[in-house]
Amino acid sequence: MNGALEATLRAVGGPLVAVGRHVFDIYSVFxxxxxxxxxxxxxxxEVFRQAYLIGNRSLFFITVTLGFLGxxxxxxxxxxxxxxxxxxxxxxPAFIQLMWxxxxxxxTGLMVATRVGSGIAAEIGSMVVTEQVDxxxxxxxxxxxxxxVPRTIASAVMLVMLTxxxxxxxxxxxxxxxxxxxxxxPSTFVSLQLVSPRDVALGLVKAFSYGFWIPIVAGQxxxxxxxxxxxxxxxxxxxxxxxxFAVILLDFIISGIGYAVFNL
Amino acid sequence: xxxxxxxxxxxxxxRFDDAWVxxxxxxxxxxxxxxxxxxxxxxGKSVLLKCLAGLLTPDAGRVLVDGEDLARLGPLxxxxxxxxYGYVFQNYALFDFMSVRDNVAFPLRQQAHLPDAxxxxxxxxxxxxxxxxxxxxLLPRELSGGMKKRVGLARATVGDPAIALYDDPSxxxxxxxxxxxxxLIARMHARRPDAATVVVSHDVDRMRAICDRYxxxxxxxxxxxxxxxxxxxxxxxxxxxxxxxxxxxTGGG
Numbered sequence: 001m002n003g004a005l006e007a008t009l010r011a012v013g014g015p016l017v018a019v020g021r022h023v024f025d026i027y028s029v030f031x032x033x034x035x036x037x038x039x040x041x042x043x044x045x046e047v048f049r050q051a052y053l054i055g056n057r058s059l060f061f062i063t064v065t066l067g068f069l070g071x072x073x074x075x076x077x078x079x080x081x082x083x084x085x086x087x088x089x090x091x092x093p094a095f096i097q098l099m100w101x102x103x104x105x106x107x108t109g110l111m112v113a114t115r116v117g118s119g120i121a122a123e124i125g126s127m128v129v130t131e132q133v134d135x136x137x138x139x140x141x142x143x144x145x146x147x148x149v150p151r152t153i154a155s156a157v158m159l160v161m162l163t164x165x166x167x168x169x170x171x172x173x174x175x176x177x178x179x180x181x182x183x184x185x186p187s188t189f190v191s192l193q194l195v196s197p198r199d200v201a202l203g204l205v206k207a208f209s210y211g212f213w214i215p216i217v218a219g220q221x222x223x224x225x226x227x228x229x230x231x232x233x234x235x236x237x238x239x240x241x242x243x244x245f246a247v248i249l250l251d252f253i254i255s256g257i258g259y260a261v262f263n264l
Numbered sequence: 265x266x267x268x269x270x271x272x273x274x275x276x277x278x279r280f281d282d283a284w285v286x287x288x289x290x291x292x293x294x295x296x297x298x299x300x301x302x303x304x305x306x307x308g309k310s311v312l313l314k315c316l317a318g319l320l321t322p323d324a325g326r327v328l329v330d331g332e333d334l335a336r337l338g339p340l341x342x343x344x345x346x347x348x349y350g351y352v353f354q355n356y357a358l359f360d361f362m363s364v365r366d367n368v369a370f371p372l373r374q375q376a377h378l379p380d381a382x383x384x385x386x387x388x389x390x391x392x393x394x395x396x397x398x399x400x401x402l403l404p405r406e407l408s409g410g411m412k413k414r415v416g417l418a419r420a421t422v423g424d425p426a427i428a429l430y431d432d433p434s435x436x437x438x439x440x441x442x443x444x445x446x447x448l449i450a451r452m453h454a455r456r457p458d459a460a461t462v463v464v465s466h467d468v469d470r471m472r473a474i475c476d477r478y479x480x481x482x483x484x485x486x487x488x489x490x491x492x493x494x495x496x497x498x499x500x501x502x503x504x505x506x507x508x509x510x511x512x513x514t515g516g517g
Contacts (some may be wrong), residue, residue, distance in 0.1 A: 131357035133452045134319050135419075138351040139371040 024243075029220040030213075032144040033152050043150050050154035054116050058162055061111050062218050066166040069107060070099075070173030078182045088182060092189030093251055095174055096167070100203040101264075104166040105159075106251050109210030111168030112159055113243035117218035120151055124222025125232040133223065148219035150211055159211030160204055167203075202258050209254060217243040267294040270330065270427055270460035271316055277324030278311055278484075284304065285311045286484045289325070293427075298453055300475035301464040308484040309464045310354060313431050316462065317351055318342055329427070347375050350425030354432045356412040358404040358419070365400040368419045376423060390418045394448055410441035415460045417445065421452045428452065430463040431452060433471065446470040468506055480505060 036042070065259035077091060124147055127133050135144045173188065178184035218239035225235035268491060269292045276289040285308045293299050293316070301309045301386055314320040315327055318334040329345050339347060350371075358367050364392060368387045372378055378386075394414040404412060421428060426489045434442035450473065453461050465471055471478070472492065480488040480502050488495075488502040495503050 062428070130360075131353045131355055132359055134314070135351070135353060135357040135359070137319060138317060138346060138349055139374045140346050141370075141374050 001241070006124075022179060025224065026217055026220050026242075027142055028244075029148060029216050029223070032142070033149055033216055036142075036145045036149045037153075039188075041149070042153065043146070046150035047153045050151050051158050054112070054154050054158045055162065057119070058108075058112055058115060058158070059165075060188075061115055062108055062162055062166050063169055065107060065111055066104065066146040067173040069103060070170030071177050073098075073103070074168075074174035074177045075181065076185075079235050080097055081135070082182070088184045089177070089188060090194070091184065092175070092178065093191045093194035096171055096190070096192065097194040097199055099167045099170050100199045102203075102251075105163045105203045105206040105210065106172060106247065108159060108163050108166045108207065109247040110244055112155065112162070113214050113218075113247050114240050115241040116155060117214050117239045118236045120215055120218040121222040121236045122232055124148075124219055125225030125235035128223060128225045129228050129231055143223060144219070148215055151215035151219065155215045156211035159207045159214075162208035163203060198262070198264050202264050205258075206251060206254050209250050213246050213250060214243045215224070217246050219222075266298045266309075267458075269293070270295050271319075271462075272328040272329070273312075273315070273325065276312075276315060276322050276327060278308075278315055278320060279323050283409070284323075284484055286322075286481075287324075289481075289484075289486050291479055291486065293462055294459050295460050296427075298461040298463060298474050300471040300473070300478045301462060301481065302466065302478055303476070304482035304505075305466070307481050307483055310431050312481065313351075313429050313462065313464050317349055318346065318430055325374075340442045347423075348426040350420035350423065350428045351411075352416050352420045352428075352430045352433055354422035354435055356404070356409075356416045358407075358412055358415055360404050362414050363401050363403055364396065364407070366413055367404070368422050371419060371423055380434065386422060387418075390422045390465070391415075391448065393416045394446075399455060410437050410444075413437060413441075413445055414448065417448055417452070421455075424459075425454045426459050428459050428461045430465075432464050432466070433468050434465060442467060442470060446474060450474045 005213075010052050017201060035179060046196075074091070074095060077095065078088065124133070127136075127147070133147075136146055146167045175186050175189045178189045179186055221239035221242060225231045271293040272290075273289050273291040277284060278286040289312065291312075301312060303309050310383070311320060312318055317320055318327070318337075319330075321335055329348075332341070332345060332347065333343065358364075359370065362370065365384075365387055368391060369383050372383045372386060374384070388397065390401065391400060394417060396411060396414055396418070399407065399411060399415070402417070407415065417430075417433065422429075433445045433449060437445065446467075449461070449463060453459060453474070463471060463475065477491050478488065479486055480498075482501065488498045490498070492506065495506060
């Protein structure tokens, strides 16, 4: 009986302890990033280089993904509206509000989490297994400050910009489909009557938060890599899973706070 | 008079999961000496070196540098102690996104706070010394294994460190290049004779030319510490390793 109980506790407790350690490690990197930012220990040239890489790497991806999302969303919604109340007046404003509040930041965040997060984990993980991170330490360069802080600032800023771009792309795609398929004029579709500054602020806060956390989560996965190329592969997978999960979790938290505290 | 102790290990132990890689290691590295760390592959030599540098935290015992326990130092204290170190990594560990020039200049930029012109001059001089004056603007991927090793050596020694650690500096190199690397180590030590130098290698023949004392590790334990002249009192396995005899232990733990 005791043996079965111990086995059960091990089976349940082991993964819980592993998750707890993982969360603590991420928090530890977060604390180091914040400390570095407060001290102003930032390599700005590297921030600009990373901003270019993150923005450039993601632009095509975001254009395609958000373009298709705009097309599909408008088609599905318009089809339902056509069957129930054939009045498309509010479709465009509701679509744009939804894009600002939810889809543009979150889908863009997920895209960046997969594409940029995996790149960060692979790059830092490779540096770990080839002892380059140890070499940084021996030269008194803190790996978090040197590698993760510039990526964090760049990603946070670029995700805000990419989100604005994503809203634009999705709106243009949705507007084109609404015009061609459902005969809704662009002037009717592109109306901001339902979009308040608070909706825009909510979307941009989400985007900034995703952009801030993705390099921290992915960078921690890279720093935890061990054991050669297999370890780098594992770190990359973990980075994508963890940073995508972080985006969803942050979306829930920020939306909840927005609703409960700011009545958004 | 005996030279002061730069690094002291007391009952040092290190494990990965449940496997102890180092056990009960007591060791001193004195200023001015070149200590060779020998032993079969996979018996803890590189792990010992990383513990000496504070890159790995001991699971038992402690490592003292100038009397300070590395594990008890905060980030600032560790940074202060590491300013004394130069470390040549087994797999080069060159920053692959930097040119040779920037790789070698990196420790000076991080630690020495020198004017750029002086850093450039020191880097050029050190690279000329290791025979790579022509490679300043190359990237690590454009270098051969021997060239990478020499860049790693130049990076580790450009600040003339008080503690120099070399992890298998001739690994994977041909005999001629290996000899050159050991000659460079000797030259770097001559440049700073008060430096405490630790060299991990299997290459006993070449180590004889530069090492004052040896420590031999077997299964994570120290089985011999002393000069080669003391081999007469050493266990048979040590003498066999020095002689390259067939009964010498082999790698793999």
